[in-house]
Amino acid sequence: MDSKKACIPIKTLPESARPRERLIEYGANSLPTYELLAIILRSGGKYGSAIQLAHKLLNHFEDLYQLKMAATEELLAIEGIGQAKAVELQAIFEFSKRLHQARLMKLGTIHSSQEAGDYYLSELADSHQEKVLVFYLNTKNEVIKKQIIFIGGLNMSVAHPREIYKEAVRVSAARIMVGHNHPSGNPEPSPEDIEFTKRLKEAGKIIGIELLDHLVVGHSSFISLREQGLL
Template sequence: MAKFLLKELPESSWPRERLIEVGERYLTDQELLAIILRSGSRDQNVMDLAGEILREIPDLYQLKQASITELMKFKGVGKAKAVELKAVMEFGFRINRSLQPKLGKAQSSFAMGQLFINELKDFQQEHLMALYLNTKNEIICQKTIFIGSLNQSIAHPREIFREAVKISAAKICLAHNHPSGNPTPSQNDLAFTKRVRQCGELIGIEILDHIIVGDLKYFSLREENYWE
């Protein structure tokens, strides 16, 4: 059977290009292994080498258990490549065991107000921040979304929800500071909050509150009945 170098095959069939095009979840075990191996041997391309390994060790758990010596039995897998394979498999195992970090719990608007005062009180420019929460109101991410004057055309809701979708957040608490020291919401603040809440309703992510920080004090739109 004729042997082809990977570069002689259509680029659309290269595993790295396929991952970029369709995403890692749609690649076969052989394609993923080929990406990790990076290169084959003089007699076979990297896809053929990956296929040979998976034919000899078809069970992925057994592949994880294979020793460096066992991996080196395959032509094209030297000590360095075998060590890299072992490292990648162990790293994947550790990622699989990892849990999403929790940064505390959103107990109330008052608790969130105190948190945001500490985060935002010293800034001389407006900072828009978001706390992303799971269904149990546990904080799973804190992110600065925007720095500058807050208005609808610059601080777009998509920047807020992009992160929420990425980490599967169920709820969001927003906050920004007023460098003037007066936390009373402006019309821009109210219009922006309304727009973000409407976007959240459309995609099923609740906006818990929008808190404005001034000089060691805060204004909660939810507490002050702007949430109807």
């Protein structure tokens, strides 16, 4: 179909179908990729609306990464993309990259079990519920993400490594560090803790993600299973 003939300006759509209004009403995470891209593009032109232009871009490139890596000349070759829109797209992608870098800097780099243990103490020592907190790391031991995986009456003998490694694969982590607290205040690893650590280590070997350490946190101290020779 000729995009010029099929052009339907966004302002003529009902409010419930307009990307900007939908974002305001439902939040950015509820919008599909093409609507987010349409908001960034802001307007279309004689070659179609911003929504149609967004679809055209997404259909042209294999995935978002290819769109991000596109040279200015490649963007300009697409009908409806002029210098201004090409520059706006490149600025958005660069901003996203810098935001990611800033997040890594904020979360920091894990240099030792002691450093990680100090963080786990500050995060978990006062909790009345048992929690498992995982650091997902890249090859430089920079923290990509930290996430509490389990909360509540956790029995480490039945906790499954699958939940931990599923997220590790999703964020492309090279290594993980795991910590959990004992609400009793005693950081001494239980037999269940030791068994869970062994299962976690073996599962990591299978998928190529290294378990750096498992730390057990009490009220005022922690124990590293690696330093205890249990990992």
